[in-house]
Amino acid sequence: MALTNSGTISFPQVFAAQAYGDGKPSFSVTLLFDENDSQEELQATMEAALIAKFGEVPAKWVSPIKDGNTKTDKDNNQRPEYKGKWFIQLKSKEEHPPTVVNEANEPISVMEASEIYGGAIGRACYNAFAYEYMGKKGVSLYLK
Numbered sequence: 724m725a726l727t728n729s730g731t732i733s734f735p736q737v738f739a740a741q742a743y744g745d746g747k748p749s750f751s752v753t754l755l756f757d758e759n760d761s762q763e764e765l766q767a768t769m770e771a772a773l774i775a776k777f778g779e780v781p782a783k784w785v786s787p788i789k790d791g792n793t794k795t796d797k798d799n800n801q802r803p804e805y806k807g808k809w810f811i812q813l814k815s816k817e818e819h820p821p822t823v824v825n826e827a828n829e830p831i832s833v834m835e836a837s838e839i840y841g842g843a844i845g846r847a848c849y850n851a852f853a854y855e856y857m858g859k860k861g862v863s864l865y866l867k
Contacts (some may be wrong), residue, residue, distance in 0.1 A: 724848055724849065724850055724851075724867050725764070725765075725768045725847050725849055725850070726846055726847070726848050727754055727765065727811070727813075727840070727847045727849065728756065728760060728761070728764070728825055728846065729761075729844050729845065729846050730754035730755055730756045730841050730844070730845065730846070730847045731754065731756075731808075731843075731844060732752060732753075732812070732839065732840065732841060732842065732843045732844070733751045733752075733753040733754070733755055733757040733804070733806075733841050733842075734751070734752065734753050734841060735822050735839050735840065735841065736749075736750055736752065736756065737750055737751075737752055737820075737836070737839060737866070738822055738823070738833050738836050738839075739818070740816075745849055747816070747817065748817040748862060749777075749815060749816055749817060750795065750814065750815045750816075750819075750820055750821050751812060751813065751814040751815075751827075751839055752813055752847060752865070753810055753811070753813075754810060754811055754813070754845070754846075755791060755804070755805060755808040755810045755813045756808060756809055756810065756845060757790070757807065757808060758792075758807050758808055758809055760809070762788060765788065765811070766788075768851045769786065769814050769851045769853075769862040771851070771863055772851035772852060772853040773853045773860070773862060775853065776853035776854075776855075777793060777855075777860065778786070778848075779851065781860045783860070784859075784860045784861050784862065785860070785861030785862070786861065786862060787811050787812065787861075787862055787863060787864050788810075788811055789811070789812075789849040790809060790810065791805030791806060791807065791808030791809055791810050791858070792806060792807070792808075794810070794863045797813060801810075807857055809866075811864055812864070813847050813849050813864045814863070814864070814865060814867045815865050815866040815867070818867075819865075821847075821848075821866040821867060822867065823839060825838065830847070833842075847866060847867070848867040849864045849865055849867055850864070850865045850867060851863075851864055851865075852864075852865055857863070
């Protein structure tokens, strides 16, 4: 299990699983980081997952690290809050709800959910999971 650096929380769904379209309900959160923030620890964790699964880091693989400068809304307009950022989305299945804690590492209850909102600063515990699907190799990040 690994821990992200502090980032800006976006679209937190950490207290109730939510389904999108025909998908299964899941918990999720997006974390935004300044484009100059280090990706070194995250990259090392992802590469370790790839090596564990494939014996090496594939020459081509899908990374969960996305460029915020290319993030657009439904009308194809640049999302200003993502400009100059990189971001990751972390998920967990409905049957594996994440543990949400405060700065003192004490669990936050649903009653205190107002402490977790888009724009707040937070970190996430995660596992990196390497996969191969339809010929593509990559890494997903699962909330813990």
